[in-house]
Amino acid sequence: MKRLIVGKNEGIAELVERILSEPDEDIVLIVPRQADLGESISNFHLLKREAEAGGKRVSVESVDEQILALAKSSKIEALHPLLDAERREPSLSDIVATSEAFSQKAAAMTKRSKVDPVVSGKPRRGSRGGEEYAGSGWVGKKAPLREEAGTARKEAVEDIGEPTEPSSSKCSFRKKIIFWVVLVAVILVAAVLMVNRFFSRATITINFQKTPWTYENNFLADTAVAKANFDKNVLPGELFTLQKNSTQFFPASGKKQVSEKAAGKITVYNGYSSKSQVLVATTRFLAPDGKIFRLQEQLLVPGAEIKDGKIIPASIGADVIADKAGPDYNVGPVPKLTIMGFKDTPRYDGFYGELKDGTKGGFVGEKAVPTADDIKKAKDKTTDILKAVLESNFLNSYPSDYKILDEAKNLSVIKLNVNENTDQKGNFSVFGEATLKALGFRESDVKSFLTSLASRDNPNTVFRELNLQYGDVKFDLKNGKLSFKLTSRGVLAPAFSADDFRKKILGKSVGEARSLVSGLPGLTSAKVSLWPVWLGNIPQDQQKVTISVN
Numbered sequence: 001m002k003r004l005i006v007g008k009n010e011g012i013a014e015l016v017e018r019i020l021s022e023p024d025e026d027i028v029l030i031v032p033r034q035a036d037l038g039e040s041i042s043n044f045h046l047l048k049r050e051a052e053a054g055g056k057r058v059s060v061e062s063v064d065e066q067i068l069a070l071a072k073s074s075k076i077e078a079l080h081p082l083l084d085a086e087r088r089e090p091s092l093s094d095i096v097a098t099s100e101a102f103s104q105k106a107a108a109m110t111k112r113s114k115v116d117p118v119v120s121g122k123p124r125r126g127s128r129g130g131e132e133y134a135g136s137g138w139v140g141k142k143a144p145l146r147e148e149a150g151t152a153r154k155e156a157v158e159d160i161g162e163p164t165e166p167s168s169s170k171c172s173f174r175k176k177i178i179f180w181v182v183l184v185a186v187i188l189v190a191a192v193l194m195v196n197r198f199f200s201r202a203t204i205t206i207n208f209q210k211t212p213w214t215y216e217n218n219f220l221a222d223t224a225v226a227k228a229n230f231d232k233n234v235l236p237g238e239l240f241t242l243q244k245n246s247t248q249f250f251p252a253s254g255k256k257q258v259s260e261k262a263a264g265k266i267t268v269y270n271g272y273s274s275k276s277q278v279l280v281a282t283t284r285f286l287a288p289d290g291k292i293f294r295l296q297e298q299l300l301v302p303g304a305e306i307k308d309g310k311i312i313p314a315s316i317g318a319d320v321i322a323d324k325a326g327p328d329y330n331v332g333p334v335p336k337l338t339i340m341g342f343k344d345t346p347r348y349d350g351f352y353g354e355l356k357d358g359t360k361g362g363f364v365g366e367k368a369v370p371t372a373d374d375i376k377k378a379k380d381k382t383t384d385i386l387k388a389v390l391e392s393n394f395l396n397s398y399p400s401d402y403k404i405l406d407e408a409k410n411l412s413v414i415k416l417n418v419n420e421n422t423d424q425k426g427n428f429s430v431f432g433e434a435t436l437k438a439l440g441f442r443e444s445d446v447k448s449f450l451t452s453l454a455s456r457d458n459p460n461t462v463f464r465e466l467n468l469q470y471g472d473v474k475f476d477l478k479n480g481k482l483s484f485k486l487t488s489r490g491v492l493a494p495a496f497s498a499d500d501f502r503k504k505i506l507g508k509s510v511g512e513a514r515s516l517v518s519g520l521p522g523l524t525s526a527k528v529s530l531w532p533v534w535l536g537n538i539p540q541d542q543q544k545v546t547i548s549v550n
Contacts, residue, residue, distance in 0.1 A: 001026040008035045012043045019047075020054045027051070031062040038067040044074035063199070065531070082191045083532075192534075201544045203529045204505075204513070208549065209522045210464065211492040213454050216485070218472075221441040223480030230449045235441045239480055240398045244390050245415070245433040250378040252370040252422050260421070262322040262329035262362030264355055266293065266337070271313035272350025274303040285320065285337040285353045292323035293337065293359065301351065320355075322362055329362040331355070361421065368426035370418075378430045379416050386434040387411055394436055403443040407473035408482050411436045439475060439482045443468070450488055458492050460521070466490040494522035498547040507540045 002024035006015060015037065019027050037043050051058040059077035062068055071078035221237035228235050266285060270277055283295040296319040305312040322329035334355040342348040370378070390411060398404065415433035422428050447466065455461060472485040501520075505513045510528065517526045530538075539545055 001028060003028045003030060005030045006032065006035055006037060008032050010036065012037065012046055016047065016050045019051055019056055019058065022056070025056055027056055027058050029058060029060050031060055031064065031067050033062070033064040033067075035062075035064070035067065038064060038070060041070045041073055044070050044076060048074050048076050082188070192532075199532075200535050200539050201531050201546070202513075202535075202538050203527075203546045203548065204517065205527045205529075205548045206496075206517065206520065206523065206550065207525045208493040208496065208520075209524050211458060211461070213458070213463075213490045213492050215450060215453065215488045218483065218485050219446075221439060221482040221484075223439065228445045228449070235445055237439050237441050237480060237482055238398075238402060239437060239439050240394075240402075240404070241435065241437050242390060242394050242397050243433070243435045244386055244393065245431070246382065246386055246389065247429055247431045248378065248382045248385060249423075249427040249429050250370070250374065250381070252368040252420075252426055252428050253374055254369045254371040255366055256369040257365065258363065258367045258369070259325035260361055260363045260367075261325045262327075262331070262359040263296075264293075264320060264357060264359030265317055266295075266320045266353045266355055267315050267317050268299060268301050268351070268353050269313045269315045270301045270304050270351060271311055272304065272347050273311075274306050276303045277301045277347075277351065279339070284323070284340040286340050287331070287334050287337050287355075291329055291331065292340070293320040293329075293355075294323060295319070296321055320353075320359070322359060325362060326364045327362045330358075330360045332358040334358070368422045370420055370422070370428045374428070375418055375420075375430075378418065378428070379432075382416060382430045382432040383413050383434070386413060386432050390434055390436040394438070398438075398440060401442055401444055402440040403446075404438050404440040405470055405473050405482070405484065408440065408475045409436060409438040410475070410477050437477060439477070439480065441482070446486065450490070454490070454492060460495050461492040462495045463490045464493045494520070496520065496549060498549055502542050502545050502547055505538050506542055506545065508538050510536060510538070513538050 002022050004018060004022070004027060006029050015029075019029075031037055037047075047058060059079070060067065060071040061079050061081050062071075063080060063082065068078040068080060217233055219233045219235060221235045223237045223239050225234055225236045268279065277300075279295060279299045279301060281295055281298050283299070285293045285295075287293070299316065299318045301316055302314040304314050337353040337355065338348065339351050339353070342351055394409075411434060413432060413434045415431070417431040419429045419431070446468065447463075450466065451463060454463070467489045469487045469489075470484045471487065472483070474483045476482070501516075505516055508516070510530065514528055517523070517528065520526075
């Protein structure tokens, strides 16, 4: 017989393969508590079928009651290693060995008399019906039995003509029996104590009377109200706003002969005086190689800082564009550009510009350009993206205890700017900006009101179930008001705290626990289940006590 230990997470296919690979025909599976094998009875059906097909006889040992039950349901022999230990061990012999002389004397006496005063008149030593032996050991008085045995041996000596020494093996055998019986008893007691301490559990199922409850009325959420007024069904409202912008790029499908000027950012310095200087649009900046760039808008250059008699130049950024179209004006960084209008004046050396990143975009020739249809589709796509992003971000932008109805939202696109200039990949861009506004209210205020309303007619009850539905929603964003119709359906049951009740019954006897359960108000039925079955008290550890309320 082969004993296989089943892994807690071992799959049924892997286990079947292990069984079929074993040379022994009889296989005992040692299954731990809460093993994956016990998740479905189909595992045991498959196990039995494959084992029989492979010529194997399979049995199960486990301390898990569910696994034992599933195995037995599949007609697989299943035993508990502790509770069924005695049943598996062979019983002790009821016969106690005697000496040869005593056996001969018994035979001779049987011939002389039909009724022997020793053999027939008194129970034999080792007999389960006798006073001296009780199943697992010797108890009661032994002296009469020894006296009778001595008489029998004496008569046997007279008949055979020589004395017989008492057998020492008989005493040794008796001591061995007592030792093993005591050892098994100690092991069983230790096992019971261990099970009681570490594996005991209690499950209490409580069923309370349930009362259906419904309510329907109109409510108003108002941003101008600071406190709920349930006499008028008015709730304080809160307006939430979220804004989002995005730049999206789209391919241009049109073609066009174009002449485009390079553009870039210029930094203008004032190292001349502490007074500011106005530079008009189209002011020319001259690069060392003769290329000219112009300001796109009027610019006010701030005055320089004078410190310890020294001038510390001030600066400001501005947009410039090339004087001519074409790729020749796509230049890299230029450290200094002079202002042509200040030539031959004292300001010429004090005011200057710098192209830190250079310029780009200069082009002459055929280029991809967006068509009217390209622009329309790009605007629609940018709008859809803004709305989706706003809706997604909005879910995490307001407190979780607020209720925001779908009809109480307003999403508007406030800007869609199209840049028809395409990049090197032939893409143009659309810049969009949108705002989402929504009015919400605390749903906890509504539930508190409904609870107080229900308790008027049903005191000492709470909602076991409560379903809220909102209809006829009307959102007035301008005035910050939201009206809706509330329909609520719930189930009321007696107020009960499982945690408090658990603490009350810890360590109580089964009878006391059942009395406490039966005394609960509104109780319709209940069940107290203990494991192991001999457990007489509820466990002291609250983690071993499960209370299920229906």
